[in-house]
Amino acid sequence: MVAEVNLYWIIYTHSYGSNINLPETKHALQTWRQDWTTLFEQPRSQFLQMGFHFAHLLAYGQSLRSPTKLQNSSAAIETIVIEMVHHSEIILNLAIETTDERTRHLTDHIYHIVTFSALTLCRLVHTYEGKLTAANHDVASLDNLVVRLVDWLRSIGLPCHAAHMLGGILAAQFHKLRPTYVRPELIGEIEMDSFNYESFTEDALLNPDLIGSEFFNIAMDMTPWPQWGSMSPFL
Template sequence: VTNYEQRMVAEVQLYWIIYNKCSLAKNDLVDTKLALEAWQREWMRLFNEPRSQFLQMGFHFAHLLAYCQSLKSPKSVMHSSILKEIVRHSRGIINLAIDTTDERTRHLTDHIYHILSFSALTLCRIVQTYEPNLRAASYEIAELDNLVFELINWLKSIGPPCHAAHILGEIVLTQFRKIRPNYFPTPQMVTISLTGNTEGILTDEELSFPADPSLMYSNFVGWEMFDMDAGESLWPEWARSDSDTDRPV
């Protein structure tokens, strides 16, 4: 059995867990995490082998989606422990993609680019909603914004304008400009394609997408992240009890 064949079996099992547990509107977070831990124990040996980044990205995405779904409950509140996990998994996905880029990256299946876009938009929105709480927890907000901007440039560098990565990069950029309007990249963050733009990340004329790009991708898991008008309504209020904010996840 080859490494590729083992990875395919592992991915199928992982996405079966995502389908049956992580993506449910009312998921049991404890049960979901136990299922993911069992999967990880079974396939951990593959994590140190070539091309394992996609297993790792899927593993991060499973947790990220499970946390996001669990927060949709009407009675849910945001805890510092959950916020830290969301940041950790979002960062993990984005960094894995950027750090393992090679000549085969442009040939990846579209779902990988969707996972990356979902992670970036999640990071954007939690910074927008919980910025004071993140600062209180000693997060560098500029660093999180820079990471999203770096991913946008990475997506837009892949293939021609009709490539899925390029298209999703434009959509994430549109959202990023709206959610983080005061962000200006440092000189080293600006790519050649953006050099000379002093009015912001891109001008309105450079963005030719409709007002609500979510309509183009309504069948995606987490499509609501693409909704231009969702705002802070996607996320629950911050837990008020000190004891609750440190609840284990």
């Protein structure tokens, strides 16, 4: 818990607001990672790992929302986008691959982190699909990963569980941003196309008592993200 509090303090002090110093933030996170290396070697360290990647995702996201700081650098935008995809993928895979009988008893903030990451990934693919494809990213596999997470969320606990509502939020946003997606398999016991997306209005989705609208502003705000120009090699 001490490690997590320390991590969230770094997030608050380094990633809050638009004046983010990305190199300084990354250095602070790497220092934190080194200080708590032993915890990462313990069983059920996946939640600490999620927090670490979530902190990077927030930092990169804040940088992307401040295009003036990028000085119109296509290479910088490309690097940030690809890093955000990378961290989102890790978080989603950690959640899905470490499921056990205790998963339904996790605190809600874990589900919030996972859902936020999936929403961010949806928007990244929606905004940068052509460039990601040109950079040899398998966009179809990214879509499939988000759909798998919808399945995962809706499989946890009873229908009143927070994960079920978050699964509905994610399904609605995915349908909005990736309307041409087709998957013949079932998601849980419900076909993807059978979700009543129209019932997930924005006001209903952002129930401040359950989620907190501020938390999802970055992922769901439709303010345009900057585009990168001609492709440059990613190192």
